[in-house]
Amino acid sequence: MSLLRRATDRLLPALLAAGGVVLLASGLITVAQPAAGGDDVLLPTPSAMVGTPTPTPAATGSAGPSEPPSPTPSASVEVAVTSRVVIPALKIDLPIVAQSYGPGQGSYPLCDVAQYLEIFKQPSQRGTTYIYAHAREGMFLPLLLQSQRDNGQAMIGDLVQVYTSDGHVYLYEIYRVKRHATDFSLAEDVPEGEQGLILQTSEGPRGTIPKLQIAAKLLNVAQASLAEANPTPYPRDCR
Structure with a gap:
């Protein structure tokens, strides 16, 4: 069982029991526990997915004088993050920030931006990239409205452009609209080695628990200018 599956299985009971979770515009499916002093909730963070480090075996014996010194480990390469989402058919164009960005540090979705869930992957990585936003004017409201017409079938085949901070644009095609979702099963349903988008x-x-989820498959990747890929976000705390 994957770490992601275990984490979401632990969080789902809290989700089903929680009340007063989000506004019409709220962004996240998974709910942990209520934040102190209000109706806001703490959402999953990357630390929830970190397992116990495997201890390094102790060295046996001392190195001989002819043995070369161990190489210094190189710093890990920083993965570019999602920075902009565009859905031309629905006139959606939003900067993207991390779930933990800004006021509240992820306890409630921000307005005037989309956000990505940090427990999932970035577009350059195998797996699912998970982006959410409020169902408000100028945000993801067109997705909700379209989903209410024939279960969103008109969105099938629509293209989604996701830009990353290093100047790339990932082109996805919508293939499934899932209404009333209560878990991450759609996000986990990505064939091994492939890249998907939710x-x-x-x-x-x-207080409405079910969410609208839209799944898209990766078609191709292209270069984009850094200016085009990195619009300045102006997030607003709309709790």
Whole structure:
């Protein structure tokens, strides 16, 4: 069982029991525990996915004088993060910031931006990239409205452009619209070695647990200018 599956299995009971979780515009499916002093909730963070480090075996014996010194480990390469999402058919164009960005540090979705869930992958990595935003004007409201017409079938085949901070644009094609979702199963349903995208938004007023999820498959990757890929975000705390 994957770490992601175990983490989401632990979080789902809290989700089903929680009330007053999000506004019409709320962004996240998974709910942990209520934040102190209000209706906001703490959302999953990358630390929830970190397992116990495997201890390094102790060296046996001392190195001989002819043995070369161990090489210094090189710093890991920083992965470019999602920075902009565009859905031309629905006139959606939003900067993207991390779930933990800004006021509240992820306890409630921000307005005027989309956000990515940090427990999932970035577009350059195998697996699922998970992007969410409020169902409000100028944000992901068109996704909700389209989903209410024939279960969103008109969105099948629509293209989604996801830009990354290093100047690339990943082109995806929508292939499934899932209404009333209550877990991450759609996000986990990506064939091994492939890259996918989930877009999420809310389906109702505060306290509505089910969310709208839209799945898209990767078609290709192209270069983009850094200016085009990195619009300045102006997130707003709209709790």
